[in-house]
Structure formats: C-alpha cells, structure tokens
Amino acid sequence: MVIIIKKMKFIISITCLLVLSLMIVLFNFKPDIVTIFNEDEGSQILEEIFKSRNRALLDEDLNTLNNLYDKSTKYGVWAYEHELKKMKYLHKWANKQGIDFKDIRTKIKINRIKTINEGYSINFTASTEYEYVYENDPDNVNFFRIGTYHVLNTMIKEEGWIITKEWYTDPFADSLNLDEIESKDIKEYILSQQKSDSLQINERRKNAVNYADEFCGAAADEEYEFKYNKKYRNYNPLGGDCANFASQILYEGGNFRKTHKWNYDKSGGSKAWVNAQAFKDYMIYSGRASLISYGSYSKVYKASYKLLPGDFVAYEKKGKVTHISVVTGADSKGYALVNCHNTDRYRVPWDLGWSDKGIKFWLVRVHY
Structure with missing residues (x-):
C-alpha cells in the first residue's frame, strides 16, 4: 500500500511538471520566480541607451532624446529636462570655443543591478570620451574624458529600453547661463x-x-x-x-x-x-x-x-x-x-x- 501511494505521488509530480511546461510553451505562462539578470545583459541595455543618447547630444536630435525617457512620471521628466539643458550647453560652449564635436563614446562599468517593478535599477560608472576639432583646424583631433557615477532606472517598452529615473553628479550643473557671455571676440x-x-x-x-x-x-x-x-x-x-x-x-x-x-x-x-x-x-x-x-x-x-x-x-x-x-x-x-x-x-x-x-x-x- 505504501509503495502504491509513493508511486502515485511520483506520477502526480511528473504530471504537474509536464502541465507547467505545456502552459509555458502554449500560453506564455510566467511562473512567479526571481528573474536572473546578469552583468552582460545590463551592459547591453546601458550601451543601447548611451549610444542613442550620445548621438542625440551630438546631433542636437530632440526627438531621439525625448523618446529615451518615460514622461509619465516626474522623475522621467526631470531626467529628460536635465539632459536637454546639457545638450544646449554643450553646443553653446562649442560655439564660444570655435569647435565641432565629432564623436561621443561611453564605457560602462556596472557595480550593482536589481529588479524593480517592470524593469531594473542599475548602479554603474560611466567614462565618456568627447572628440572635437577646431573649425579652422579640422585635421587635429582633440579629446577629453569625463567620469560620472550613476543610478539609472529603466524599463522595456515597445520602442525599446527607456529611462524612468536617473541620478548622477553632473559636470555641467553650473553651466546654464553660458548665453550671458559675449562669445564672438572670445571665439576669434x-x-x-x-x-x-x-x-x-x-x-x-x-x-x-x-x-x-x-x-x-x-x-x-x-x-x-x-x-x-x-x-x-x-x-x-x-x-x-x-x-x-x-x-x-x-x-x-x-x-x-x-x-x-x-x-x-x-x-x-x-x-x-x-x-x-x-x-x-x-x-x-x-x-x-x-x-x-x-x-x-x-x-x-x-x-x-x-x-x-x-x-x-x-x-x-x-x-x-x-x-x-x-x-x-x-x-x-x-x-x-x-x-x-x-x-x-x-x-x-x-x-x-x-x-x-x-x-x-x-x-x-x-x-x-
């Protein structure tokens, strides 16, 4: 009798596993388990975001920049507005300086990742390199790097990964009034x-x-x-x-x-x-x-x-x-x-x- 009961429990367990597997395949059923999220995946997400954002900053592409942020929350709006100010500042400074930015590239080093709601919160270090040339000397390429420490929240939508919240110490925080400087004589x-x-x-x-x-x-x-x-x-x-x-x-x-x-x-x-x-x-x-x-x-x-x-x-x-x-x-x-x-x-x-x-x-x- 004991042996029969054990066999029945075993058969029931196997049947449940088979049913669960079938549900996952046929109905995209998602069991309530902790998502395993590795550093490589996090790097891919950040690289995608930064590649788009750097290109938008370089080209003054307001549409691409806008689409990178979740505007349904105040944190998403604040993050977007800050990056927009940064974009405007970089180009005002470039005009004052007589330079053209040629490229912006960012290297990412992830420190911590955790799941939140329908996305992730990522703590990371970013090293961003800016290439520029002077208007009257286009063959001599100069570069500089700025390192920043970020906490960025992101989630997936139809158009891709978007930013819902971001904090970092901004090197351009004191730069919002560059238009007060008469730049023509300085540039010359x-x-x-x-x-x-x-x-x-x-x-x-x-x-x-x-x-x-x-x-x-x-x-x-x-x-x-x-x-x-x-x-x-x-x-x-x-x-x-x-x-x-x-x-x-x-x-x-x-x-x-x-x-x-x-x-x-x-x-x-x-x-x-x-x-x-x-x-x-x-x-x-x-x-x-x-x-x-x-x-x-x-x-x-x-x-x-x-x-x-x-x-x-x-x-x-x-x-x-x-x-x-x-x-x-x-x-x-x-x-x-x-x-x-x-x-x-x-x-x-x-x-x-x-x-x-x-x-x-x-x-x-x-x-x-």
Whole structure:
C-alpha cells in the first residue's frame, strides 16, 4: 500500500511538471520566480541607451532624446529636462570655443543591478570620451574624458529600453547661463592661437601630471581600472574630493613636502589639504604658488594661456572657492586642459562646466 501511494505521488509530480511546461510553451505562462539578470545583459541595455543618447547630444536630435525617457512620471521628466539643458550647453560652449564635436563614446562599468517593478535599477560608472576639432583646424583631433557615477532606472517598452529615473553628479550643473557671455571676440581669439611646441617643464611638473592622469578615477585610462589611490580617503561623500586630489598630485607627484598646516596622516587630511578654499589660500599665502589672474571668464581667458602643466585653477561661487582642478596639458590651440575629482575629469578644457556668469576663476602658478 505504501509503495502504491509513493508511486502515485511520483506520477502526480511528473504530471504537474509536464502541465507547467505545456502552459509555458502554449500560453506564455510566467511562473512567479526571481528573474536572473546578469552583468552582460545590463551592459547591453546601458550601451543601447548611451549610444542613442550620445548621438542625440551630438546631433542636437530632440526627438531621439525625448523618446529615451518615460514622461509619465516626474522623475522621467526631470531626467529628460536635465539632459536637454546639457545638450544646449554643450553646443553653446562649442560655439564660444570655435569647435565641432565629432564623436561621443561611453564605457560602462556596472557595480550593482536589481529588479524593480517592470524593469531594473542599475548602479554603474560611466567614462565618456568627447572628440572635437577646431573649425579652422579640422585635421587635429582633440579629446577629453569625463567620469560620472550613476543610478539609472529603466524599463522595456515597445520602442525599446527607456529611462524612468536617473541620478548622477553632473559636470555641467553650473553651466546654464553660458548665453550671458559675449562669445564672438572670445571665439576669434581662441581660433587665432597655436599650441606651443617649445613648452619645457621640469621633472616635478611631469611627475605631477603623470599622477593626475593615473588617479583621476572614472575618467582615467581603462588600464587604471577607474580607481582613486587607495592610500587616501575618498572625500566625495563628505562634500568633495577635489582638493584632496590636488594635494595628492603636489605631494605624490610634485614632491612637495608636507607641513603642519598642509598634511595628511592616518587620521585624514588637514583643512588646507582637503578644503578647496583653504587649499587655494594656503598655496598662495605660503609662497608655494602665486596668482596669474583672477576674475570672470571674460577677464581671465587670455591669461589662461600662461598656465603650465602642474598649475591649478580654483573656481569661486558666491565669494567662496568650491572646486580645484590641476592643469595637465593643452589642446591643439594651446587651450589649457585639467584633471580633477568630483566629477572626474581627464584633460578637459579648464572652463567646461563652469560657465555661469557668477563664477570667478583663480589661475594659479605653482612654484615647483
């Protein structure tokens, strides 16, 4: 009797499995199980989104940009409106600069993925490379990279994957008033410049630049794995890591000695080491640096051609320095390029993302 019962249970189990399989095949029945979602699939989704979005930004294609977002929610609308402002800014800046963007490419590194509602929430790092040429020098291609850290929610619709929500630290957040700058004279001046082939810098400056290139995080060459130097605390969650990174560049690369006021040890960095305003003040008042020029963009852009690799730019908002970037080179017209953290930049034109009329610039010579 026991054997018969066991056989009947076995037959019932097999029958249930067969019925379930038949339902899946014939009726597209979906059992209530956890979806298995791997990194490759996530990368494909993001690559599809970024390829379309980068092309839309490049071509000022409002229709394609619009179709990438879910407008039925406020988060989708906000994400779309922000990207639209970014598109307009990039092209206004390009006009001021006298350049044409030729390509925009993004590399993705996924950190975490989880399922939400009918889609996914993806935490990832993006390294975006921009290629550009000057209008009167189309054969010389320049590029820069910007690294950003994203949380993006997406779902599938008939037209493909769309964005329902997105957050990232935007490098163009202070750039919405570029139209306040009279750009005609600026453009003519920039286009008249040439890169100096005779520029000589000492070994300390070269080593500072090498350090800045290796540890600029999500904007660095892929071989460096988009990482900061693990010897130092990442201060981004505490308000920003730009001054900490600039201090590292001068100490690790430029061979500046630590002092009582400018110091980093196991307890962290001193105020002059990690705070942008304090870093700028310390470098100038200590005599380790001196001011090249100060003021609005229209007042300092000509002086920016005096900047050397290893110097730095301080960005002032409402009377306070809020950001530091370090000069790492110049493009084909001799326009200074910078590296920094938060957001991560590699060889980016020094004013890109800092075009609000209220911003003032400190161009600072460092005495190596």
